[in-house]
Amino acid sequence: MQRKKTYIEENLNLKMKLNYGLVLLIILMISCQSEKKETVIPEKKISVQEEKPKISEPKDTIVTNDKYFNSAYNEIWQMLKGGQPLDFKRAVFLTEWAYKEGKINYSDFSREISEITQKLRQFIQQKGVSQYKTAGNFALYEFFTRPNWINGNMPFVYDFEDFTGKQDWEQTFVTKLMNTHKGQCRSLPYLYKILAEEMNTEAYLAVAPNHFYIKHLDEKGKWVNIELTNGNFSSDAWMISSTGMSAEAIQNGIYMEALDLQQSVAYCLTELSQGYEKKYGYDDFVVLCCNTTLEYFPKSIHTMMFKHNALMTIGKKELRALNGRKPTPEMEQRFAEFKRNEALIESLGYREMSAGKYEQWLKTVEAEKQKRLANQSITSSK
Template structure:
């Protein structure tokens, strides 16, 4: 039976709305006198004392009056157009430059603002992963989660892992041993002989794995209650427990995905795929076919995220939970700007920023009653420099994402790539890597 394991990071909805190219001001019709001859420059001689004009003079006078009439007509049309623009400006409070309406008055947004302010006070190189992630999840849940109970579960899980290490006579100071035992905590059934306590492997949650119906499906708190998770919650729980037992491990990203990396005492790196309990080689990640050379050069994938870069990811999580619950407003921009301040190449932060810019543009067009699918509406955009600027800002952000090396990966492609872990070669790689790290652990324990 073919097993398809679906996993994703929760905030990376990158859906570009294809709007027509914004016409440049020079391309917009301008009702100006310069398009027409100025009557005062015509060689027309009018003698008020002469009661009779020859035929040529009469023709010239008619032409003169006709030109004046045309100029007046276009000046009137120009005035009407400017009047309509000014009316539009007054109706939408142009001074705010088409800012999205604030959602700060909605119940529950205060938890996000409080969490953001709390995060600003963190030491960016030394903070508790457990506490930061809990605060972000609890903001979405409006502080209904019990922090003491959460801390208790994490503490008991850490004690179980260390007890199992001692039972197996693993060196409890070895980073390899701690990470390997922690990996088995996720992927194997473990039981302590001393008291009979048993822990079962954490399974993948196939129900609403995108979190479209329930965003809390992405949470560590949800995982601990159900023992099921996906590629956002599993790695974060791993890092939380690694922090609890003093193991060194890192979050790493790949297209639509995140996983764990750790280094053994011989400086060899291991990739831990928590979704199906396997160790993988780096070539497996490359084989997804969606990692461009630019992505590697800009280090947006397959890198060990530092504490500072991980904190950037947490700001993205904060923004994502907010926009899923309430929508886009200046809070989303503020959170994602902080993420980019900490880690400018954060691909997920850049995508949320692009989506925010796109929402702001759509809002401006809606306020002006401009339908981007109608040519006659699009031609009006040049009358609004701020809206033209919004187009530029949005497109510039899209260009940043392209330059970073992002390539969109379809759900089908992601399914096929991740399910390929079950292929014979990858199973052999998993078995060999397990033997290597376990052999090193046993050797170190004996010494």
């Protein structure tokens, strides 16, 4: 039997082949469970015991009347302005905790993350790869994409049902992913990033149109892109051609850049506002969250677009309420802010990728994965 290539060898082979001009995905290291019957995920749910809001200061600044969203905003804001350490795990948890009105427990969430981290470290020792800089990335890749003892023989898969969270915002949650092993382009890279931080493993979130993925450096210091929606390594050229990014947008740095920890935490405020909007609609709290994100992550195109939608919706509502009267100074200021944000979006080379087009892209990616798996199965059976 031919020896299976290691994760390190796969990375090196990828880089060699890319040097000869290949732009499509060339490496597949995922072994999926049989589709003939559905595997039942063991019941290991995050506790629903209510957790009281954590007070970040002697008295939180009141930015919304919802105590959960108010507390979550203040704590993440404290991280960003240096009042407490940046903590991506905690920030992600807070966005979900606020939406669920405190009905998930941080101690339970952290305990499960710690248990997974311990298994990943044991896996590295068992495989004898601890001397490699990318040992943690190797273990994480195996954890997400291949059936093994770390994940209970149930790799993580993409959940095509309501993947944008339009019907149920909790479909996008990391806590939901941990319970079901089914996620999407937010929860999958977010859990990877959380676990990487816990292991002191280098990994970064990166942005594509309507999408997040993972970047990290390989053993030779070259960037590797991990597309967790299908468990593949993807070249920059493939990411560009398949998602329709404009050259201008890439040059302006709104896509494909490795986000630092501060930027990653800052974006959690945008996600906090998205959950808030699901409950209450667009208001000044949504705009506040977006503006705070942009203060620490100025080129967050996803934030700019959400702010655009918020200002436009609020403005239209105020305009209808005028009933022919003259706009107030506050309304004129809001409109000016809307125009500045709109001009910035256009100047950065943003091109809209509709939800329908994104869904079609996902299905194309999934079909390509299944095709390669079928070819792999035929080859191995010969």
